[in-house]
Amino acid sequence: AQTVTQSQPEMSVQEAETVTLSCTYDTSENNYYLFWYKQPPSRQMILVIRQEAYKQQNATENRFSVNFQKAAKSFSLKISDSQLGDTAMYFCALSAGGTSYGKLTFGQGTILTVHP
Amino acid sequence: ETGVTQSPTHLIKTRGQQVTLRCSSQSGHNTVSWYQQALGQGPQFIFQYYREEENGRGNFPPRFSGLQFPNYSSELNVNALELDDSALYLCASSPPSGSSYEQFFGPGTRLTVL
Numbered sequence: 001a002q003t004v005t006q007s008q009p010e011m012s013v014q015e016a017e018t019v020t021l022s023c024t025y026d027t028s029e030n031n032y033y034l035f036w037y038k039q040p041p042s043r044q045m046i047l048v049i050r051q052e053a054y055k056q057q058n059a060t061e062n063r064f065s066v067n068f069q070k071a072a073k074s075f076s077l078k079i080s081d082s083q084l085g086d087t088a089m090y091f092c093a094l095s096a097g098g099t100s101y102g103k104l105t106f107g108q109g110t111i112l113t114v115h116p
Numbered sequence: 117e118t119g120v121t122q123s124p125t126h127l128i129k130t131r132g133q134q135v136t137l138r139c140s141s142q143s144g145h146n147t148v149s150w151y152q153q154a155l156g157q158g159p160q161f162i163f164q165y166y167r168e169e170e171n172g173r174g175n176f177p178p179r180f181s182g183l184q185f186p187n188y189s190s191e192l193n194v195n196a197l198e199l200d201d202s203a204l205y206l207c208a209s210s211p212p213s214g215s216s217y218e219q220f221f222g223p224g225t226r227l228t229v230l
Contacts, residue, residue, distance in 0.1 A: 004158075035218070045159075045206065045221035091158050095219075102147055102210055103172055104219060106158030 002027045006107035021077045023092030032096040036077045040088040082114045120222035128228045137192040139207030148190040151206040202229045
């Protein structure tokens with residue numbers, strides 16, 4: 001079974017500053033993907049960033065980057081130069097191989113508020 | 117390219133009734149997954165359909181059922197509605213296997229059971 005844990009229910013940051021959201025996970029699969037999804041108040045879930053487990057290099061997408069620690073099963077999201085539009089619920093999610101292919105297991109979410 | 121669409125946007129039902137939610141997958145995607153998201157929680161996997169067959173199911177009772185059609189669109193049916201079924205129901209489609217396991221989400225259907 002796969003589990004994903006986000007231990008920060010809420011976070012806040014000032015505009016232009018940097019914030020890091022935490023996530024830990026557990027899976028027995030060797031082949032898996034990790035994702036950060038963003039769900040703004042309008043509710044449509046949008047992919048922020050993706051990390052393949054077999055890649056050691058941390059993924060980056062513009063202002064968003066991850067710190068993937070495979071041995072520790074940790075996958076944190078760093079948002080640099082925070083913008084008001086980054087205000088949303090952020091979900092960490094895991095998609096493992098084998099019989100769990102294509103099934104996303106989500107964490108509980110972190111509400112991020114960016115203040116002007 | 118059209119993204120994932122869902123209908124209706126909102127729905128209000130009473131306990132014991134039945135409901136059908138609909139989803140059109142993104143062009144070129146042959147897999148559809150359904151998730152239930154309770155207020156303030158992360159989505160929970162209900163089931164997945166691939167080539168019109170159920171391809172994995174989460175911890176949901178049999179009164180949650182689904183269909184996938186030849187054009188890869190999908191329906192989620194819930195019988196004998198209970199108050200706890202009130203949630204946002206999300207549909208997600210994904211491209212053929214061999215890609216990145218990424219799923220693309222629709223805007224959701226908000227179901228309220230009174």
